[in-house]
Amino acid sequence: MIPGGYDLDTPPIHITPIPGETAISWLRRAALRYQISPRNVLRAGGATRQIASTRAATTRILSPRNTFTTRLGLSAEERKTLRGRTELGQALHSYARVYQHPDAWSSGTASRFCPACLAAEIPTWDKDWTNPLLAVCPDHDLLLLDRCPACQAAPYASPAWLSEPFEQWRCTARTNALPGSGRRVRPWCRHDLRTAPAAAATGEQARAQWLLLDLARDLDEEVELCGITVTRQIGFDAMVELLSAALHDRGTRFLDLSELSREIAAGLADTLTVLEATDPNEAGERLQQLVLPTDPQAPITVRAASMPPVKNPLLGALQLGHHREHLTSTSQLVFRTGAAHPQYPLPRQAPGAERRHLLLPEHRPPSHTLDVVHIPQVIWAGSVRGLDDSDPIASAEISLLLAHLGTPRPWSHLTLELGLPRNFHSALARRIRTRRTRGTWATLLTRLEELLGALQTHPPWPHYRHRRILADSLPLLQQALTTADLHQRMPALAVQRRFWELFTGGDVFFAPQHLAVPTGHYVHWRHQRNELDAEQMELFEAAFQILDRSSPLRLGRPLTWQPP
Numbered sequence: 001m002i003p004g005g006y007d008l009d010t011p012p013i014h015i016t017p018i019p020g021e022t023a024i025s026w027l028r029r030a031a032l033r034y035q036i037s038p039r040n041v042l043r044a045g046g047a048t049r050q051i052a053s054t055r056a057a058t059t060r061i062l063s064p065r066n067t068f069t070t071r072l073g074l075s076a077e078e079r080k081t082l083r084g085r086t087e088l089g090q091a092l093h094s095y096a097r098v099y100q101h102p103d104a105w106s107s108g109t110a111s112r113f114c115p116a117c118l119a120a121e122i123p124t125w126d127k128d129w130t131n132p133l134l135a136v137c138p139d140h141d142l143l144l145l146d147r148c149p150a151c152q153a154a155p156y157a158s159p160a161w162l163s164e165p166f167e168q169w170r171c172t173a174r175t176n177a178l179p180g181s182g183r184r185v186r187p188w189c190r191h192d193l194r195t196a197p198a199a200a201a202t203g204e205q206a207r208a209q210w211l212l213l214d215l216a217r218d219l220d221e222e223v224e225l226c227g228i229t230v231t232r233q234i235g236f237d238a239m240v241e242l243l244s245a246a247l248h249d250r251g252t253r254f255l256d257l258s259e260l261s262r263e264i265a266a267g268l269a270d271t272l273t274v275l276e277a278t279d280p281n282e283a284g285e286r287l288q289q290l291v292l293p294t295d296p297q298a299p300i301t302v303r304a305a306s307m308p309p310v311k312n313p314l315l316g317a318l319q320l321g322h323h324r325e326h327l328t329s330t331s332q333l334v335f336r337t338g339a340a341h342p343q344y345p346l347p348r349q350a351p352g353a354e355r356r357h358l359l360l361p362e363h364r365p366p367s368h369t370l371d372v373v374h375i376p377q378v379i380w381a382g383s384v385r386g387l388d389d390s391d392p393i394a395s396a397e398i399s400l401l402l403a404h405l406g407t408p409r410p411w412s413h414l415t416l417e418l419g420l421p422r423n424f425h426s427a428l429a430r431r432i433r434t435r436r437t438r439g440t441w442a443t444l445l446t447r448l449e450e451l452l453g454a455l456q457t458h459p460p461w462p463h464y465r466h467r468r469i470l471a472d473s474l475p476l477l478q479q480a481l482t483t484a485d486l487h488q489r490m491p492a493l494a495v496q497r498r499f500w501e502l503f504t505g506g507d508v509f510f511a512p513q514h515l516a517v518p519t520g521h522y523v524h525w526r527h528q529r530n531e532l533d534a535e536q537m538e539l540f541e542a543a544f545q546i547l548d549r550s551s552p553l554r555l556g557r558p559l560t561w562q563p564p
Contacts, residue, residue, distance in 0.1 A: 001121050014073050017081045018124050022111070023061040024054065024156060025125035026082060028172075029167040039162040045071045054156045055109050080313070080416060086127050088134060089187065091216035091236045097239065098357045099260050100309040101255060111155045112144035119194040123168040125155075125362070132257045133240065135264035136209035142198040142294050143205075145263045150191035151175045154258070169194045210267035212239055220360055225275060226283035228341060228363050229398040237357060238314040241297045245290045246270040249309055269538055274318070280341065284322030300327060302334050305344050306408045314359045317341035329432045329441070338445030339363075347407050352363065370455045372403045373465040374556075376505025377418050383454075383563050390526060392509035396420055397428055398448070405452055420467045420510060451563070458564050464505045466553035471504045474514060476547070484542035491539075497525075498532040499540050502560055503547075 002140070015030040018143040031038040038039035042060060044050050045068035051057050060068055069079045085093060095101070114137035115512060128134045135144055147154050147423050162173030171193055174186040213222075215432040219233035230238075244254045246267040252259050257477045277283035283402045293300040305311060320327070320335045320342035327337065335342040343363050346355065356398070357365070378395035379387070379402065388394050396418070398552035411425035464491060471477060479490040481499060491499075497515045498507045508517045508525065517525045 010127065014298065017074070017078050018122070019081055020086055020126050020269055021124040022083075022130060023058050023082050023400040024111075024161075025168065026062060027057065027302065028161070028168060029124070032167060035165055036165050037165060041072070042068070042162075045069065051159075053159050054161075057159075057162060058109075066370055068355050073084045083249050086131075087216045087482050088128050088131050088213060089437045090220060091233065092131060092133055092240075093232060094219065094357070095237050098354050099241075100373050110157050110258070112146055112261055113140055113155060113193060114144055115194050115196045118138040118143060118169040120311075125168065130257065132259070132264070133212060133243075134209070134368060134463060135261040135268065136201040136205055136245055138209060138213055141206045141266055142199050145196055146196055146258075146261055148173060148189060148191050148193065149196045151189040153189065164188065166190070191499050195277075199262070202269065204269035204272055205265040208272050209265070211272070212236065215239060216358040220356070222336060223446060225314065226277050226318060227280045228314060228317055231356065231361065233357060234314050234360065235275075238312045239268075239275060240310050241315055242274060242290055245295060245297050246500075249290075257511075262355045280318060280321055285314070285330065286515055287318050293319065300331070302331055302408050305335075306347075310347060310354070310358055311344045312498050313343060313358055313363065316344045317360060320344075329429075329436070330404070332445060333401060334406065336449065338442070338449040343406070345408055345486070368456060369522060370452060370459065370461040372407075372414065372417050373463055374455075374460045375403050375418065376462070377401055377420065377468075377510060378505070379451075380562050381453055386443075386447070392507040392522075395507065396424065396510065397431060400425065400428060401444075402448055402451060405448060416466065419504070419506060454563055460554040460556075460561050460563070461558070462552050462561050464506060465502050466551075468506070470547065470553060470555070471500060472512075472553055473512075474500075474512065477503065477543070478542040480546045481539065483546055495539070496530060498529060498536070498545060500538055501529075501543065515520075 008492055013033055015033055017026045026043060027038045031041045031072050031124075034041065035155050036044075038057065039051055042057065044059075046066070047060055047068065051060060060066065064079075069082065074082070104135065110362060111125055112134070113125065113129055117123065117126070117137060117139060127145065136142070137144055148171040151171060151173050153171065155173075156172075158173055160174050163206050164172070171189040171191040173189045175189050176186060215232045215236040217232065219231065221232050221234070222229055223232055224230075224540065225235045225238070243264075247254050247259075247263065247297060250263060250267065252263045252267070270290060272285045277286055285299070291297045294303070294304075296309070298315040299305050301317060302507060305316075316335075320337065324332065324335075324337040324342060332338070334345060334530050341360060341362065343360065344358070346358060376482075377393055379398040383388045384398055387398060398563060399410075399418055400414060400420065403418060404411070407414075411428075412422075417420065432441065435444060477499060478496060481495060482488060485491065495517070497511065497517065500506065500511055500515055501508055503518070509522065511517075541559055544555075548555050548557065
């Protein structure tokens with residue numbers, strides 16, 4: 001007689017998943033406990049189709065869309081344990097998603113193993129053994145084995161293991177039949193993998209593997225690497241990128257589980273050349289041994305840096321910092337070499353989640369980022385130390401240089417955006433060469449960084465692009481001044497000039513021909529500005545209010561703005 005309430009659908013013996021254990025390992029333990037094949041365990045869980053591969057078995061167990069593990073008595077928490085990624089697995093998943101390696105990890109299709117771990121009281125096959133970045137056992141400092149020493153088969157590469165229950169430490173592959181034996185079914189290998197000879201990792205290989213595992217913990221936590229503060233995720237990604245470069249030099253495929261663990265371990269040890277340096281300058285020097293300026297991991301040209309895949313910010317800071325003095329002026333602006341650590345520009349439309357991977361903590365933008373639409377044609381007076389504010393060309397130069405900080409947009413686009421003459425950037429190139437010759441260029445880059453930091457903290461309000469668009473219609477500005485005047489008088493030309501300057505953030509030196517000041521009269525105009533501001537500011541404010549209320553474009557209040 002069957003006791004009341006006994007569930008015939010759930011097996012009477014419960015096999016609890018062990019944290020860090022693969023789904024295949026759990027399935028093999030269940031099969032051994034019931035003394036039936038793993039394939040029959042799957043059938044007991046409700047599988048109706050023939051499971052004929054390791055990948056299919058893994059998918060069947062881990063898929064949240066089926067009730068297989070529920071029927072075998074696993075709780076929701078136990079199913080979560082089976083599906084959950086390890087810290088190393090999560091770090092690699094994040095890396096692969098951002099750095100565009102969608103096929104970086106074929107989970108469960110093959111596995112490395114540690115003989116010493118399989119000799120434990122309750123042996124299991126660890127999830128990290130299927131991770132291509134684990135080459136050294138962190139518990140025993142042994143190089144993981146890739147194949148059975150008896151039959152030379154890679155674990156789980158064949159679906160033969162699905163046909164028989166075996167102890168975790170036995171090889172589940174079939175051997176090659178002897179010639180002339182006439183056997184159609186090859187015999188089982190059954191080799192004791194606990195006795196497989198494993199080589200000890202070198203000190204460098206073990207340290208490198210431990211460093212990679214350490215960086216995989218708490219990915220958002222900040223640590224210091226090469227003398228630079230980074231998140232663990234950035235450090236992990238940098239190490240994997242260095243590993244990629246080291247393996248490429250060895251002719252080894254990257255993120256391939258079929259590669260020998262000794263090759264991966266040797267590549268990991270090579271990354272310590274850079275990552276164990278404590279100073280950015282020293283690390284940048286050592287970086288040249290693994291990553292050349294032409295390599296995709298850390299290029300020094302704007303074109304290469306702008307091409308996919310994305311670039312690691314730590315490697316970028318080291319590479320660009322090492323070469324900063326020899327870069328072109330345009331590259332120095334794009335890579336912001338005036339900062340303590342240069343940086344690659346963010347890809348367009350980079351999701352917020354990716355920004356954590358692609359920016360050093362010191363480079364993370366505040367709540368506001370400076371857009372070129374908020375940069376005036378000539379820089380605000382007094383905003384840059386040592387600048388001659390009486391020179392409109394120098395002030396426009398600073399605006400154009402500021403607009404080019406951190407962006408690969410062409411000079412011609414930025415010149416047009418600021419409403420400057422088409423060939424202005426050509427003249428600017430000559431001025432930059434003069435600054436570099438005189439040794440003042442590096443100082444200017446530093447001051448531009450200071451200004452950018454101040455503007456990101458206190459962003460300007462005026463939308464100068466919209467204002468310049470509106471100001472293309474000079475009669476519109478003239479009408480606003482006339483309407484704002486209590487006496488409805490036609491505004492004098494000087495009043496129109498000054499209002500155009502205040503409204504657009506420009507200088508009449510670059511104004512339309514109707515408002516332009518003759519070169520010989522420009523010195524007089526600089527003095528006249530102060531008089532006009534003192535006499536007509538109420539008129540200018542009133543005219544701006546009229547334009548702001550009537551325009552469909554957002555102009556940004558107030559009329560004038562100055563950095564704090």
